[in-house]
Amino acid sequence: MENKQVPHGRPPRVLLFPFPDQGHVQPFLNLAEFLSLAGVHVTFLSTHFIHDRLLLHSNVQSHFETYTGFVWKTISDGLPDNYPRLGEKGFEFFKSLHVVTGKLLKDMLASGELGSDLSPSVTCIIADGVLAEFTNNIATELQIPIIFSQTSSACSLWASFSIPNLIENGELPIRGKEDMNKLVNGVPGMEGILRFRDLPSFCRVTDVRHPNLQGATRANQKCTQGQGLILNTFEELEEPILSHLRTHCSNIYPIGPTHTHLKLKLAKKEVSSPSSNSIFETDKNCITWLDSQPLKSVMYVSIGSVAIMTRDELVEFWYGLVNSRKRFLWVIRPDLYKEAEDGKNVPEELLEETKKRGYVVGWAPQEEVLEHPAVGGFLTHSGWNSTMESLVAGVPMICWPRQADQPVNSRYVSEVWKIGLDMNDVSDRKVVEKMVNDVMVERKEELVNAADEMRKLAIKSVSEGGSSYCNLNRLIDDIYKINEQPSIHAVGDH
Ligand SMILES: O=c1ccn([C@@H]2O[C@H](COP(=O)(O)OP(=O)(O)O[C@H]3O[C@H](CO)[C@@H](O)[C@H](O)[C@H]3O)[C@@H](O)[C@H]2O)c(=O)[nH]1
Numbered sequence: 001m002e003n004k005q006v007p008h009g010r011p012p013r014v015l016l017f018p019f020p021d022q023g024h025v026q027p028f029l030n031l032a033e034f035l036s037l038a039g040v041h042v043t044f045l046s047t048h049f050i051h052d053r054l055l056l057h058s059n060v061q062s063h064f065e066t067y068t069g070f071v072w073k074t075i076s077d078g079l080p081d082n083y084p085r086l087g088e089k090g091f092e093f094f095k096s097l098h099v100v101t102g103k104l105l106k107d108m109l110a111s112g113e114l115g116s117d118l119s120p121s122v123t124c125i126i127a128d129g130v131l132a133e134f135t136n137n138i139a140t141e142l143q144i145p146i147i148f149s150q151t152s153s154a155c156s157l158w159a160s161f162s163i164p165n166l167i168e169n170g171e172l173p174i175r176g177k178e179d180m181n182k183l184v185n186g187v188p189g190m191e192g193i194l195r196f197r198d199l200p201s202f203c204r205v206t207d208v209r210h211p212n213l214q215g216a217t218r219a220n221q222k223c224t225q226g227q228g229l230i231l232n233t234f235e236e237l238e239e240p241i242l243s244h245l246r247t248h249c250s251n252i253y254p255i256g257p258t259h260t261h262l263k264l265k266l267a268k269k270e271v272s273s274p275s276s277n278s279i280f281e282t283d284k285n286c287i288t289w290l291d292s293q294p295l296k297s298v299m300y301v302s303i304g305s306v307a308i309m310t311r312d313e314l315v316e317f318w319y320g321l322v323n324s325r326k327r328f329l330w331v332i333r334p335d336l337y338k339e340a341e342d343g344k345n346v347p348e349e350l351l352e353e354t355k356k357r358g359y360v361v362g363w364a365p366q367e368e369v370l371e372h373p374a375v376g377g378f379l380t381h382s383g384w385n386s387t388m389e390s391l392v393a394g395v396p397m398i399c400w401p402r403q404a405d406q407p408v409n410s411r412y413v414s415e416v417w418k419i420g421l422d423m424n425d426v427s428d429r430k431v432v433e434k435m436v437n438d439v440m441v442e443r444k445e446e447l448v449n450a451a452d453e454m455r456k457l458a459i460k461s462v463s464e465g466g467s468s469y470c471n472l473n474r475l476i477d478d479i480y481k482i483n484e485q486p487s488i489h490a491v492g493d494h
Pocket residue numbers: 021022023024026151152278302303304305306307331362363364365366367382383384385386387389403404405406
């Protein structure tokens with residue numbers, strides 16, 4: 001991936017626009033770095049809310065300043081700083097992004113303020129597929145080529161793309177709780193695999209006119225209208241499903257696992273990685289604690305940046321972990337659960353037991369934790385970044401999916417790739433205890449062997465000549481080709 005010749009003297013300028021949360025911004029930062037390393041000028045556009053937190057808790061600003069043509073830009077999401085963006089008010093958040101942010105984005109693109117003197121106009125947009133509904137409209141209106149990037153798995157995306165099919169064949173809306181364990185027919189390629197409970201969570205509606213279901217369907221449709229679709233996956237992992245997706249989007253770039261792919265590229269160029277790319281303050285002391293634990297003895301527990309637990313679920317998990325008598329490292333974000341108003345907070349005995357075998361942090365350096373030799377299992381919510389990070393580290397998972405794409409990922413981890421166990425939505429202490437013992441003892445060998453095979457395939461895909469390696473080169477070539485089109489420098493050029 002060397003800098004390319006640019007016939008008319010201006011390198012491409014790509015606007016990167018992720019959905020504003022940790023799980024989306026992080027893979028978009030990886031994408032920003034791939035492009036920057038290839039000499040592409042990048043404008044990274046994030047909401048004020050995300051940008052402020054990113055700059056506060058990471059060194060990405062100074063890290064990216066070393067790249068010629070890199071520009072940070074911010075935009076409003078239309079909400080006050082203390083608004084609960086991804087909780088129960090998630091729908092209002094989406095609406096505000098579509099209405100307020102969408103209008104601002106169009107104005108910014110049209111006025112040319114998203115470039116720099118070196119490359120004034122945006123020659124290509126790479127927008128989050130979740131935001132495809134309005135970004136595709138803006139790109140079409142302003143005649144700027146657009147590529148979408150989805151930060152979820154191909155399997156969850158395909159299940160989501162199949163919603164119209166599921167409605168047409170009468171499988172949506174789901175009839176009732178009694179159907180949850182039955183198999184779904186309307187997702188081609190997933191017959192015999194997917195149960196109703198494994199569908200993306202926005203399918204759990206009683207009326208197909210539900211705004212979340214409709215919103216996802218509209219975004220999916222627009223997502224297929226771009227010039228390409230970037231995915232943080234690799235062909236060897238998801239190929240049967242990728243070929244189904246290709247019937248909707250002809251030009252797919254599976255370039256993952258992006259975090260490992262990027263690490264290899266940076267190492268080759270002798271460039272150091274940013275110390276963190278989190279919007280939360282990272283507690284690195286847990287690495288010192290891990291250093292003193294035996295090989296593969298620790299269960300790492302985290303449910304990502306968004307999901308929450310009730311106090312009862314938290315206590316059940318805690319008893320399950322403590323009763324398993326295994327060591328554990330648990331990420332309890334400050335907003336993970338609401339302390340009980342009736343004074344029934346975490347029982348003292350759990351805190352005492354934790355001092356003996358556990359370690360609790362507010363936010364961990366997760367990639368480093370999963371690569372640590374002391375970690376032997378990951379109890380996860382099956383967010384896609386966590387799934388990929390665990391897979392590359394060869395760490396078997398216990399999946400406790402909460403929302404969005406997570407149920408599909410969890411099903412694939414347990415039933416298709418067989419690198420973990422699915423806890424579904426159960427949070428009983430006995431089940432947690434059993435699952436931890438299964439992964440750490442009873443089924444350890446079988447799961448570790450399968451995870452290790454998967455890890456090898458992942459690393460091969462991002463190594464020179466591998467599928468993701470070649471797909472990334474193709475993406476960069478295509479971005480340069482787009483830049484060569486004569487009409488491309490019209491919008492926003494000075
Ligand atoms: O203590 C922690 C916990 C998490 N992470 C990182 O935070 C990211 C979390 O991403 P993910 O596992 O994908 O979970 P979410 O934060 O829940 O991400 C959202 O975005 C994902 C990508 O689209 C979706 O798969 C999820 O369902 C959605 O909730 C990962 O890279 C982790 O390494 C840390 O660095 N430290």
